[in-house]
Amino acid sequence: MPGLPSRRQFLAVAAAGAAAVALPSTANATTADPTVGIRWPAGQALPSFGRPRSLDVANLTGRPADEQLLLTTLQGVVNRDRPSIYLIQPQNEGPTTWLAELGVPYQQVSEPLDLLTRYRDRVRGAIVHDPAVPATVNVATTLAGLRDGVVTSAELAASAGLPVLVDLRGRFSTDLAAYTWAVDNLWSSTSHRLLIGLDPNVAGYLRDYAVANRAMCVFLDPATAGEGPLLSGLLADLPTPSPYLGWWPASVNGEDDGTQLTSQHGVYVLAADWCTNLTVLGGVPAPILASQQPTPTPALANKIYVTLTMTEGDNLQYAQHRMRQIWDDPNRGKVPLNWSTQPLAADAAPTVLSYYQRTATPNDYLMAGPSGAGYVYPSDWPADTLAAYTRQAARYTRRTGLAAQVILNRLNGNDIPFDAATAARYSSDLRPLGLLMAWTTYTSTSVLAGNTPLSVSWLASSVAEATQAIATASQGWTGDKPLFLSIGTLAWNLTPTDVVTIAGSLGPNYQVVRGDHYFALARQAFGLPSH
Numbered sequence: 001m002p003g004l005p006s007r008r009q010f011l012a013v014a015a016a017g018a019a020a021v022a023l024p025s026t027a028n029a030t031t032a033d034p035t036v037g038i039r040w041p042a043g044q045a046l047p048s049f050g051r052p053r054s055l056d057v058a059n060l061t062g063r064p065a066d067e068q069l070l071l072t073t074l075q076g077v078v079n080r081d082r083p084s085i086y087l088i089q090p091q092n093e094g095p096t097t098w099l100a101e102l103g104v105p106y107q108q109v110s111e112p113l114d115l116l117t118r119y120r121d122r123v124r125g126a127i128v129h130d131p132a133v134p135a136t137v138n139v140a141t142t143l144a145g146l147r148d149g150v151v152t153s154a155e156l157a158a159s160a161g162l163p164v165l166v167d168l169r170g171r172f173s174t175d176l177a178a179y180t181w182a183v184d185n186l187w188s189s190t191s192h193r194l195l196i197g198l199d200p201n202v203a204g205y206l207r208d209y210a211v212a213n214r215a216m217c218v219f220l221d222p223a224t225a226g227e228g229p230l231l232s233g234l235l236a237d238l239p240t241p242s243p244y245l246g247w248w249p250a251s252v253n254g255e256d257d258g259t260q261l262t263s264q265h266g267v268y269v270l271a272a273d274w275c276t277n278l279t280v281l282g283g284v285p286a287p288i289l290a291s292q293q294p295t296p297t298p299a300l301a302n303k304i305y306v307t308l309t310m311t312e313g314d315n316l317q318y319a320q321h322r323m324r325q326i327w328d329d330p331n332r333g334k335v336p337l338n339w340s341t342q343p344l345a346a347d348a349a350p351t352v353l354s355y356y357q358r359t360a361t362p363n364d365y366l367m368a369g370p371s372g373a374g375y376v377y378p379s380d381w382p383a384d385t386l387a388a389y390t391r392q393a394a395r396y397t398r399r400t401g402l403a404a405q406v407i408l409n410r411l412n413g414n415d416i417p418f419d420a421a422t423a424a425r426y427s428s429d430l431r432p433l434g435l436l437m438a439w440t441t442y443t444s445t446s447v448l449a450g451n452t453p454l455s456v457s458w459l460a461s462s463v464a465e466a467t468q469a470i471a472t473a474s475q476g477w478t479g480d481k482p483l484f485l486s487i488g489t490l491a492w493n494l495t496p497t498d499v500v501t502i503a504g505s506l507g508p509n510y511q512v513v514r515g516d517h518y519f520a521l522a523r524q525a526f527g528l529p530s531h
Contacts, residue, residue: 036082038212040193045373045392046243046347047213049283052083054105058112059088059095060204066153068203069129070160071112073141073150076211078119079279085115089204089276093324098277101351102284116160124148125165126157135175136168137200138217139182141207145214146189176226179218183230190216192237197246198273206246209278221249222261232261240266240385241392243374247273256413263381268374268389270344271315278348286354288346291401295362297520304474304483304510307518308499309436309457312491313340313369313406319352322491332496333361335503336514340369340406343396353400365514368397370408370438372430377410378422386422390429403433403531404515415440423449433531434519438488443473445484445522451529453522457486461493466502470510479509482525484518
């Protein structure tokens with residue numbers, strides 16, 4: 001492949017370019033000054049960024065893809081030192097919703113490309129991707145992180161007066177060839193504390209995070225010949241536990257295959273491909289509460305207790321976007337409702353998690369999303385290192401007051417129960433108030449490891465499905481003892497207004513309760529000690 005540097009040549013150039021950066025993300029370094037540089041001490045799940053003094057804000061909505069690529073990768077290079085650029089991209093919670101919560105002075109530029117002029121001295125030049133080979137966008141993103149460059153088209157690089165550091169056009173015939181070259185030549189220079197998985201057809205969003213952290217950026221299908229082994233090799237090089245941020249090809253099948261593969265390698269997934277401005281959000285401190293607003297648990301009676309849980313809590317981009325949209329529903333708080341959310345937002349976006357904690361009503365109860373802190377299938381995780389994950393998850397769930405957790409556990413796309421050793425590990429390390437096993441087509445409540453309520457949760461994607469699930473699960477109830485029913489409400493489809501409708505359809509034998517009351521009552525009914 002003429003024109004591409006050899007591995008030795010590339011490492012020498014990359015090292016020279018990185019020498020000007022005070023704190024490379026591949027180091028476990030810390031600094032006494034919290035306002036500058038990336039800090040990622042050992043034991044912390046995700047990096048912390050410097051504290052912004054003020055922000056230049058640009059709206060990328062409707063801008064061409066090459067401009068979005070250029071400005072998002074510029075954001076990564078600049079914000080690595082001190083967050084200074086905030087980019088508005090299409091998002092359903094509103095363009096400035098989180099910007100308003102940060103409490104950081106800002107000014108919006110009328111022409112987004114003016115940011116390149118303002119920060120021109122921070123970048124060395126352009127990495128040009130090949131429009132004919134989509135994977136080169138991700139290869140270019142990796143190179144941009146290592147070379148302090150920006151990713152864009154040849155045309156925009158020329159019009160902006162940027163020297164071309166690497167031109168990837170015509171170098172690769174396939175996506176796999178491009179990724180193979182990147183692994184062979186770039187992987188050893190990138191951070192080995194995380195891996196980024198981004199659709200190369202998505203121009204912006206999480207790309208700043210990849211550049212700032214000098215991370216390898218790929219989009220590999222674990223079920224595809226050639227791509228799966230390449231991905232496995234990368235995952236095998238990460239310490240346990242480490243994060244894979246982004247998402248997978250092949251949609252739902254990719255989720256099952258990808259999360260199974262990462263779990264097998266001791267890596268957890270953070271669905272974050274549509275996250276924006278994590279290089280800013282990760283640098284703004286916000287108070288994180290270690291407990292939730294207590295309310296009295298109702299007296300145990302011979303009733304049908306129903307708890308309703310919004311899904312998608314593993315999903316960091318959901319917490320930033322869709323969750324905020326439905327959280328703002330004016331009917332939130334009228335009936336008890338659980339909200340699964342991501343405890344690792346305490347690192348990645350403390351303002352986001354803090355907002356939900358601060359604005360929760362007495363009827364809102366936050367739970368950790370699958371399967372603790374970071375999305376994994378616990379039974380696929382190597383038994384000899386599962387404790388590394390569960391103990392880290394325990395630290396984060398306690399720090400964030402998420403005493404109950406949602407669990408997903410799959411093998412080859414099928415939900416499976418915990419084996420005895422995994423159950424014991426979750427029970428002893430996380431010490432949960434209770435666990436929801438999600439998401440399936442029945443509901444039942446039992447005792448896990450002799451001391452923990454476990455409720456299998458029936459997933460509903462509409463009001464009609466939820467009411468029918470409750471009716472079906474209630475059939476045969478004689479009224480001589482309590483019955484516990486857990487219903488998952490699909491957050492992409494349903495809202496708190498829909499939950500009010502579901503609760504209002506139930507008769508006098510039913511009582512809708514929030515998750516902590518549900519598990520406290522189940523503990524009483526099963527004769528378990530209180531939490």
